Amino acid sequence: MWNTIYGWLDERIGFNDLYKSILDRAEPKGNWWNTLGSATLFLFVVQAVTGIFLTAYYTPSPDHAYDSITYIMNGVAFGWLIRGIHHWGATVMVVLVFVHMLRVFVTASFKYPRELTWLIGVGLLLLTLGMGFTGYLLPWNQRSYWATIVGTQIAGTVPFIGSFVLRALRGGPDLSALTLQRFFSAHIWMLPVALGGLIGIHLYLVIRHGESHWPRRDD
Numbered sequence: 501m502w503n504t505i506y507g508w509l510d511e512r513i514g515f516n517d518l519y520k521s522i523l524d525r526a527e528p529k530g531n532w533w534n535t536l537g538s539a540t541l542f543l544f545v546v547q548a549v550t551g552i553f554l555t556a557y558y559t560p561s562p563d564h565a566y567d568s569i570t571y572i573m574n575g576v577a578f579g580w581l582i583r584g585i586h587h588w589g590a591t592v593m594v595v596l597v598f599v600h601m602l603r604v605f606v607t608a609s610f611k612y613p614r615e616l617t618w619l620i621g622v623g624l625l626l627l628t629l630g631m632g633f634t635g636y637l638l639p640w641n642q643r644s645y646w647a648t649i650v651g652t653q654i655a656g657t658v659p660f661i662g663s664f665v666l667r668a669l670r671g672g673p674d675l676s677a678l679t680l681q682r683f684f685s686a687h688i689w690m691l692p693v694a695l696g697g698l699i700g701i702h703l704y705l706v707i708r709h710g711e712s713h714w715p716r717r718d719d
C-alpha cells in the first residue's frame with residue numbers, strides 16, 4: 501500500500517528525480533575535512549530549531565529579557581537544555597565556518613570554477629558572525645550590554661559613514677529598548693533568512709560543480 505501511495509506522490513512531485521540530482525551523485529574520495537560544510541549546515545538547522553523554541557518564552561524588552569531567560573533556565577521543562585544547545589551551537593558554528601573556510605583555502609578550492617562559491621561563502625561567514633553579534637545582546641545582562649556598547653562603537657569607527665552605522669545599529673545615539681528590538685528582529689528574521697537563501701545558492705553551486713579533489717603534484 502505504501503508503495504502505491506509513494507508511487508502516486510512521486511509521479512506528481514518527482515521525489516526520485518530530486519533525490520538523484522541532489523544526493524545521488526558521484527563524489528571524489530574525500531576525507532573528514534570535506535565534511536565541515538555539512539557539519540556547519542547541520543548546526544544551522546540545530547540553531548534554527550532551538551532558536552524557534554526559545555522565542556516561545558523570550559521577551560525582547562529591557563524590562564523582561566533578563567527575567568525571561570532566567571525563567572527559560574529554571575522554570576521551563578528542558579529550557580536549560582534548549583538554551584545550552586543554542587548557546588554552544590553558536591560558538592561551534594563560528595569555529596566550524598572558519599575551519600571549513602580554512603580547508604577550502606588550503607586545498608585552493610576557491611579557484612575556477614568555484615570563485616562564486618567562495619564569494620557566497622564570504623557572505624555566509626559575515627552573516628554567521630552577525631548572528632553571533634546580535635544574539636549576544638539578547639540576554640540583556642551586564643556582559644551583553646557592555647559588549648554591544650563596545651561592538652557598536654567599533655562599527656562607528658568606519659570612515660565617513662561611521663556615525664550613520666552606529667545610529668542605525670543602536671536605533672539612536674545610545675543603547676536602548678530600540679537596540680534590543682532591532683537586534684532581535686535581525687537575529688530571528690533578517691539574518692537567518694539571508695543566511696538560508698545564501699546557503700541554498702552555496703549548495704546549488706557545490707552540487708553544480710561537484711567537490712574539488714585535493715590538489716595533486718601536477719595541479
Ligand code: HEM
Binds near residue numbers: 541601609619
Ligand atoms: C553557513 C556557512 C557555510 C555552510 C553551511 C557551507 C556549506 C558547504 C558545504 C556543505 C560544502 C560541500 C563540501 C564540504 O562540506 O566541504 C561547501 C563547500 C564549499 N564552501 Fe562552504 N559553507 C559555509 C561557509 C563557507 C565559507 C565561509 C566559505 C569561504 C569563504 C565557503 C566556501 C566554500 C567553497 C569554495 C566550497 C567548494 C569546496 C570544494 O569544492 O572542495 N563556505 N560548503
